[in-house]
Amino acid sequence: MKFGFVIPWADATDVGDLAAAAEQAGWDGLFVWEPVWGVDAWISLGLAAVRTSKIRLGTMLTAPSRRRPWELASQVATVDRLSAGRVTLSVGLGATSSGFDTFGEECNRKVRAKLMDECLDVMCGLWQGQPFEYGGTHYTVKSTEFPTIGHTVQQPRVPIWCVGALGRPKSMRRALSWDGIIPQVIDPSTEMGIRQPTLGEVAALRAKIAAHPNTDFDIVVEGQGTEHSPSAYKDAGATWWIESMWGAMSEHSPVAAAHDRLMQGPPS
DSSP: OOEEEEEEOOHHHHHHHHHHHHHTTTOOOEEOOOOOSSSHHHHHHHHHHHOOSSSSSSSOOGGGGGHHHHHHHHHHHHHHHHHHSSSEEEEEOOOGGGTTTTOOOOOOOHHHHHHHHHHHHHHHHHHSSSEEEEEEEOOOOEOOOOOOOOOSSSSOOOOOEEETTTHHHHHHHHTTTTSSSEEEEEOOOSSSSOOOOOHHHHHHHHHHHHSSSTTTOEEEEEETTTTSOOHHHHHOOEEEEEEEOGGEEEEEEEHHHHHHHTTTOOOO
């Protein structure tokens, strides 16, 4: 199992400092959340890339439905080159409560799913080189050979982790078509309407994807080591544990709290 950490709250310069601390303390990955409005995730990750040399960097997570595919493709590829191939892109529909309606973003779940699918199609097509063209319901790209630097270091592309709602066939098919799944369980009784999968659900998921053609396919579980057992999730089949401490956002210094946790090292 590999261990990552998602930063709860920080400006871009802080992300650079925290990335350096995470690498020093032995973490395998550092992730940032991508807000509708606020600190730019990819500028932050670009700074983290030049402050580190080994740790993986990425978002947790990006909602492609509100992004222009060519702009997101440019940002991801640029950071992948800056980091010499250490980027992972995590995608999902996103939480509409994070400002989607406030800024006029699409909130319909089915439309967001289609936008995400088309956005990822366009991104992967652009990374493969030019000329490229695309005709979808929401996006159209005319064949162009405009000179650009758009390649990724990682080939054939940057790894993509996708949220998959357990028990939802369309969501699962989408997630299993990429490089890793961030499993979630729809649960209206919880505050956010979703919950972390149980050990049994992760084990069942691992059995389901045992014959997956991608032998490096990841199962990514997010949580706090003080509340759950990362080693138990490892035994169940998870390949990444993403340590989160969202409660730090209410502390006097969320950045200091994150730094202190990072320096303690990954869960043992």
